[in-house]
Amino acid sequence: MADTTFLHWPFFDAAHRDWAAHVEEVAEALNVDHSDTDAACRQLVTQLGETGVLAPTSSDDGSFDVRKLCLAREVLARHDGLADFAFAMQGLGTGAITLFGTPDQKATWLPKTRAGTAISAFALTEPGSGSDVAANTMTATRDGDAFVLNGEKTWISNGGIADVYTLFARTGEAPGAKGMSAFIVTPDLPGFEVVERLETIAPHPLATLRFSDCRIRASALIGTPGQGFxxxxxxxxxxxxxxxxxxxxxxxxxxxxxxxxxxxxxxxxxxxxxxxxxxxxxxxxxxxxxxxxxxxxxxxxxxxxxxxxxxxxxxxxxxxxxxxxxxxxxxxxxxxxxxxxxxxxxxxxxxxxxxxxxxxxxxxxxxxxxxxxxxxxxx
Known part of the structure; x- marks a missing residue:
């Protein structure tokens, strides 16, 4: 049994201790076959949603309890690395919607990802740019009441199984970091393609995505143009x-x-x-x-x-x-x-x-x- 005396440090209150105990109980009961990584990840998202563990991964008022997020990841990782991954991506994938989304965007997606009925992803990295986000080259070109996406994303966690992606593309308001915007994208759109599934030493759902003249509604924009970085x-x-x-x-x-x-x-x-x-x-x-x-x-x-x-x-x-x-x-x-x-x-x-x-x-x-x-x- 891992040491839990740290929960009595002044960083935490009784609600955080109760939360850690709840996540511990859920984590101990997880029993998922990891032989099929995609299926296991879907099952874990469902179980974490049904037990309320995904509750702090988003909020309608734009706030996060980061201590709850950290406690959940610590407990889940101690039990099952893929369970930690499943939890983390539900928050990271919709973090932009929580912080900057419109009421309609939040109402459409956040209840689903918290309940575990929709899987989310965060599409930022590109083949030619990892840590240097400002060097991203994928474009989102305005065309009337739509944007047209062209380019690739890679090393995208939950790529290939996600129901909703937060995607970052260059809209050209300014050079470098100031010319990017964020969008909500779903995998059913024409021009969206999963071109490669990526295998790693610790199996997780990862993929390279390609967008070829993929049209999305202007209402898919998160925040304002140029605010993506x-x-x-x-x-x-x-x-x-x-x-x-x-x-x-x-x-x-x-x-x-x-x-x-x-x-x-x-x-x-x-x-x-x-x-x-x-x-x-x-x-x-x-x-x-x-x-x-x-x-x-x-x-x-x-x-x-x-x-x-x-x-x-x-x-x-x-x-x-x-x-x-x-x-x-x-x-x-x-x-x-x-x-x-x-x-x-x-x-x-x-x-x-x-x-x-x-x-x-x-x-x-x-x-x-x-x-x-x-x-x-x-x-």
């Missing part, structure tokens, strides 16, 4: 700390598994834990986990306390928590010895799951640039 960054500002929380969940599970291993595995007639070097590894893991949790829940609490942006806090949390979770899990694999690299074991699965978190929603090196620039601005 601001919208994308605002969404990532909320959800970046939750990536760190997922990493924390993976790390907590790795420590749990390691503690079981070193207390039950014997070397020369004594538990592995009796070796001082092993105790040093366990101490390092516990320290990295607590330090990560402090950064994560500081960021979430700061946002929930009214800060309009948590760029610095979220970047620090994501950078530190994802990098340290990689270290914690690597130590767990080492403590398991040969069993640690046996395919399908818990620590081997965690080893594959954690790696992508240091890349998506802003790679670790990008977070360092953000932190440095924020430090310069505050000096």
């Amino acid at each position: 601001k919208i994308a960054m605002s969404v990532l500002d909320v959800f970046r700390a939750t990536v760190a929380a997922a990493a924390l969940g993976f790390a907590r599970r790795a420590l749990d598994e390691a503690l079981k291993r070193v207390t039950t595995r014997h070397v020369q007639g004594a538990p592995l834990f009796d070796l001082q070097m092993v105790q040093g590894h366990i101490a390092d893991m516990a320290l990295d986990i607590d330090a990560s949790a402090l950064l994560i829940y500081r960021a979430a609490w700061t946002r929930d306390s009214g800060a309009p942006r948590i760029t610095r806090e979220a970047a620090m949390a994501k950078l530190f928590a994802t990098d340290q979770a990689q270290r914690v899990i690597d130590k767990a694999v080492q403590l398991f010895g040969g069993e640690g690299v046996r395919s399908g074991t818990t620590v081997e699965t965690l080893y594959r799951e954690i790696r992508a978190l240091r890349i998506y929603e802003g790679a670790s090196d990008v977070q360092k640039v953000i932190i440095a620039r924020q430090a310069m601005q505050s000096n």
Whole structure:
């Protein structure tokens, strides 16, 4: 059982503790066959919706309880990486609608994604631009009461299974970051094509999408023309700390598994834990986990306390928590010895799951640039 004493830190109130307990109960009851990733993801979205776990992934009033989002991701990741993924994408995929959508846009999609009856996706990355969002080239050309989409998106989570996509395209109001807009797109539109499904070391639904003269109504625009970069960054500002929380969940599970291993595995007639070097590894893991949790829940609490942006806090949390979770899990694999690299074991699965978190929603090196620039601005 993972340590839950952190729930009594001053970042949380009774409602957050009750929420964590509810998500824990739901996560313990999840029983999904992962042999078909698409089917498993659909089933997880349905179950999380039916049990109310998806409730904080959006709101009609444009607000988020980031602490609830982080707590949910931490708990779900500790139990099942794909369940965490399913939860996270329901929020990230509709974050732009929550923050900037019209009442009609919110009424059409948010009740469905919260209930788990519609799957959402966030289509930002392109083949020629990842972290450099301003270099995106996909276009949305105005044509009367419509926009015409042309271009490709890639590494799109839930690509191929989503019912609704928040998509970013260049509308040309200005060069660079100021010439992008955000749109709501559905996969039934002519000109929308899934051209490739992408396989990764930790299976998730991922795809490359192509848009060829794909017409969408002007009412699909989220916010105002040219506001796309601001919208994308605002969404990532909320959800970046939750990536760190997922990493924390993976790390907590790795420590749990390691503690079981070193207390039950014997070397020369004594538990592995009796070796001082092993105790040093366990101490390092516990320290990295607590330090990560402090950064994560500081960021979430700061946002929930009214800060309009948590760029610095979220970047620090994501950078530190994802990098340290990689270290914690690597130590767990080492403590398991040969069993640690046996395919399908818990620590081997965690080893594959954690790696992508240091890349998506802003790679670790990008977070360092953000932190440095924020430090310069505050000096």
